[in-house]
Amino acid sequence: MKIGELAQLSGLNASRIRFYEAQGLIRQVERQANGYRRYPAQALQTLELIRCAQQAGFSLEELRLLLPDAATGTFNHDELVAGLERKVEQIEVMQLHLAQSKAKLQNVIENIRARPEGMACDANAERVLASLKHE
Structure with a gap:
C-alpha cells in the first residue's frame, strides 16, 4: 500500500x-x-x-x-518477554514514585486547608513551606 x-x-x-x-x-x-x-x-x-x-x-x-x-x-521470544518485563518493572517503580508524590501533595493540601483561624493566606503559605523544609 x-x-x-x-x-x-x-x-x-x-x-x-x-x-x-x-x-x-x-x-x-x-x-x-x-x-x-x-x-x-x-x-x-x-x-x-x-x-x-x-x-x-x-x-x-x-x-x-x-x-x-x-x-x-x-x-525473538526471550528478548520480547524480557523487554516487556523490564518495562513492567519500570512502571512499578514509577507508580511507587507517583504514589509518594501524591501522598506529599495531599499532605500539603491538608496543611493548607488547616490554616489557623485568622491567619492570612501568605502567612499560611510560609507556614506550610517551612514545614516542608523539615521533612
Missing part, C-alpha cells in the same frame, strides 16, 4: 510514518520505479504496535529491540 493509504488507515501522518521508517522501525518498504514507497500490509500492525508501546512508555530504542527481526521477520 502507498503511504497515503497507510496514513489514513493508521491515523498517523505520512511524515511520522517516514520517520519510523528512517528509524528502522518499519522494514521491508519497497521503492517503486517512480520513487513512491510501497508498504507491506504488516506495516499497519507495526504502526499499531509502535503506538501502543509508546503509550506504555517505551522509547524508540526499546521498541527497536521488541519488533520482529529485520532479516527473518520473526520475534
Whole structure:
C-alpha cells in the first residue's frame, strides 16, 4: 500500500510514518520505479504496535529491540518477554514514585486547608513551606 493509504488507515501522518521508517522501525518498504514507497500490509500492525508501546512508555530504542527481526521477520521470544518485563518493572517503580508524590501533595493540601483561624493566606503559605523544609 502507498503511504497515503497507510496514513489514513493508521491515523498517523505520512511524515511520522517516514520517520519510523528512517528509524528502522518499519522494514521491508519497497521503492517503486517512480520513487513512491510501497508498504507491506504488516506495516499497519507495526504502526499499531509502535503506538501502543509508546503509550506504555517505551522509547524508540526499546521498541527497536521488541519488533520482529529485520532479516527473518520473526520475534525473538526471550528478548520480547524480557523487554516487556523490564518495562513492567519500570512502571512499578514509577507508580511507587507517583504514589509518594501524591501522598506529599495531599499532605500539603491538608496543611493548607488547616490554616489557623485568622491567619492570612501568605502567612499560611510560609507556614506550610517551612514545614516542608523539615521533612
